[in-house]
Amino acid sequence: MSTAIDEMTCREFVELVTDLIEGELAEAKRVEVEAHLGECDGCATYLEQIQQTIAGLRRLADADDLPRTREQALAAFRELKRTN
Amino acid sequence: MTDTAIRDDAELIAAIRRGDEAAFAGLVDELTAPLTRLALAHVPSRAVADEVVQDTWVGVIRGIDRFEGRSSLRTWIFQILLNNARSRGQREKRTLPFSSLRRHDPEGRNEPAVDADRFQGRRGEYPGHWARPPVEWDSPVERLAGDAAREVMLTAIANLPERQREVLTLRDIQGYSAEEARNALELSETNQRVLLHRARSKVRAALERHFDSEAGR
Numbered sequence: 512m513s514t515a516i517d518e519m520t521c522r523e524f525v526e527l528v529t530d531l532i533e534g535e536l537a538e539a540k541r542v543e544v545e546a547h548l549g550e551c552d553g554c555a556t557y558l559e560q561i562q563q564t565i566a567g568l569r570r571l572a573d574a575d576d577l578p579r580t581r582e583q584a585l586a587a588f589r590e591l592k593r594t595n
Numbered sequence: 596m597t598d599t600a601i602r603d604d605a606e607l608i609a610a611i612r613r614g615d616e617a618a619f620a621g622l623v624d625e626l627t628a629p630l631t632r633l634a635l636a637h638v639p640s641r642a643v644a645d646e647v648v649q650d651t652w653v654g655v656i657r658g659i660d661r662f663e664g665r666s667s668l669r670t671w672i673f674q675i676l677l678n679n680a681r682s683r684g685q686r687e688k689r690t691l692p693f694s695s696l697r698r699h700d701p702e703g704r705n706e707p708a709v710d711a712d713r714f715q716g717r718r719g720e721y722p723g724h725w726a727r728p729p730v731e732w733d734s735p736v737e738r739l740a741g742d743a744a745r746e747v748m749l750t751a752i753a754n755l756p757e758r759q760r761e762v763l764t765l766r767d768i769q770g771y772s773a774e775e776a777r778n779a780l781e782l783s784e785t786n787q788r789v790l791l792h793r794a795r796s797k798v799r800a801a802l803e804r805h806f807d808s809e810a811g812r
Contacts, residue, residue, distance in 0.1 A: 553728025
């Protein structure tokens with residue numbers, strides 16, 4: 512058991528974070544990653560910061576008011592479909 | 596793709612071809628936000644992004660009769676948008692802040708998620724483990740919602756290679772699933788994930804630099 516923990520480095524861990532979050536790690540790898548995470552505060556903080564980053568990015572969307580072009584698109588539809 | 600999606604596509608395409616405005620409006624309501632965000636990943640202003648989206652809808656209306664269904668309807672629409680947005684972005688490149696940062700590796704696939712010097716070297720006590728581990732951020736929820744962090748994120752996104760910027764925009768800003776993003780951008784599963792990984796890593800690193808400097812670290 513402890514060899515698996517010893518084998519994974521933090522440098523490897525940070526490259527597996529997205530696969531971990533996306534649920535795309537093979538079972539054996541996931542166990543290894545989670546074992547490392549349980550032992551390593553730095554990597555636990557890193558994973559937490561990636562999740563905070565994702566939440567922060569999602570909030571960028573709240574600040575937009577996006578569907579401004581709806582009426583223009585529908586007007587184009589009416590015009591082009593009529594003249595077809 | 597499921598049978599339902601194919602049937603829905605066929606029905607929707609038929610409806611738009613015969614001039615069913617409600618069917619077209621449904622598509623406009625569903626896709627205008629993601630299309631606009633994706634356009635903004637390439638062009639410098641909201642006004643230009645709106646033009647690119649409008650040109651895309653005109654392209655959809657004009658092209659729908661010739662659309663052969665070799666991709667899904669939505670993939671086809673996203674590809675029209677991306678072609679418009681990329682060429683428009685190329686033309687306006689000089690006005691973009693990140694134009695000076697062109698890279699040799701446009702997809703940025705060979706970069707580490709964290710700078711190598713943050714880890715111990717071969718002669719360290721624990722090679723490959725943290726030399727300078729990340730430090731927890733204070734009040735991250737409040738501060739990530741603030742204007743300063745917002746600017747840091749927007750600048751970091753603007754500096755990403757183009758494909759990373761597209762994936763991050765659809766996945767993390769728009770909230771698309773991996774499958775939706777893959778279909779919109781015509782990417783393989785692995786490629787989608789690698790691009791997302793690089794992009795998120797870089798936004799985190801930018802936020803870390805910002806929070807660390809605010810904390811005097």
